[in-house]
Amino acid sequence: MRFFCQAEDGIRELVRSRGLGDVYKRQVLFDSTVVDVTDQLADPVELLFGVRLGGGTNIDRALSYARGAIARPRDTVVVLITDLFEGGSREGVVRQVGELIADGVAVLVLLALNDQGAPRYEATLAQQLADLGAPAVACTPESFAEVLGEALRGRR
Numbered sequence: 162m163r164f165f166c167q168a169e170d171g172i173r174e175l176v177r178s179r180g181l182g183d184v185y186k187r188q189v190l191f192d193s194t195v196v197d198v199t200d201q202l203a204d205p206v207e208l209l210f211g212v213r214l215g216g217g218t219n220i221d222r223a224l225s226y227a228r229g230a231i232a233r234p235r236d237t238v239v240v241l242i243t244d245l246f247e248g249g250s251r252e253g254v255v256r257q258v259g260e261l262i263a264d265g266v267a268v269l270v271l272l273a274l275n276d277q278g279a280p281r282y283e284a285t286l287a288q289q290l291a292d293l294g295a296p297a298v299a300c301t302p303e304s305f306a307e308v309l310g311e312a313l314r315g316r317r
Contacts, residue, residue, distance in 0.1 A: 187230060193217030193248065195226045218246060221253030228261060235265035238313065244273035245283040245290075245297075254286065259293050268295035269312045271305070 187199045220243055231237050239261060247254055261268050270290050272282040280299035287297035300308045 187227075189223060189226060191219060191223035191226075193219045193222075195219075195223050197226070197230075217248040218243070219249035220245070220247050221249040221257055224254065224257035224261070228257065228264075231261075231264075231266060234261070237265075238267045238269065238309070240269050240271055240309070241295075242271045242273070244281055245270070245286040247283070247286065251286060255289050255293070258290050258295050262294050267313060269309060270295050270297040271308075272297055272299040274299060274301070 186202060187197065188202060190196045190198055220241070224239075224241070227239055231239075245254075258268055268290075270287065272280050272287065275281040278301070282297075282299070291297045296312050298308050298312070
């Protein structure tokens with residue numbers, strides 16, 4: 162799953178996500194196309210099992226979509242969940258992340274885990290993004306909130 166969330170003053174989200182509270186949440190899935198599934202956040206089971214994507218990975222295109230949907234960059238966190246094996250433009254991914262960060266967006270790259278729970282990702286691109294200020298970390302779902310909190314604290 163790939164998603165980003167953006168804080169908005171005065172918005173009380175009808176769809177509650179554990180631990181996110183009163184934030185405007187968007188979720189975008191991608192392969193070689195981008196699918197915004199924000200309207201399906203009320204039913205996470207259907208979301209997880211109902212969307213079928215396959216073939217290719219275009220992170221650059223997904224980040225471009227996310228950038229276009231961000232209204233308040235300094236109040237926005239983009240969590241990119243991926244193995245970073247880019248099928249599109251690697252340079253585009255680096256550029257998009259750099260521009261998001263320059264705009265004031267906090268970017269966290271959550272690296273993929275294999276079936277045994279070990280990280281599986283393209284290390285060179287992970288390092289390039291980390292060098293830009295987008296921490297690239299691997300963690301279990303149980304430790305995600307702590308990892309996100311640490312990344313946000315490091316931003317200040």
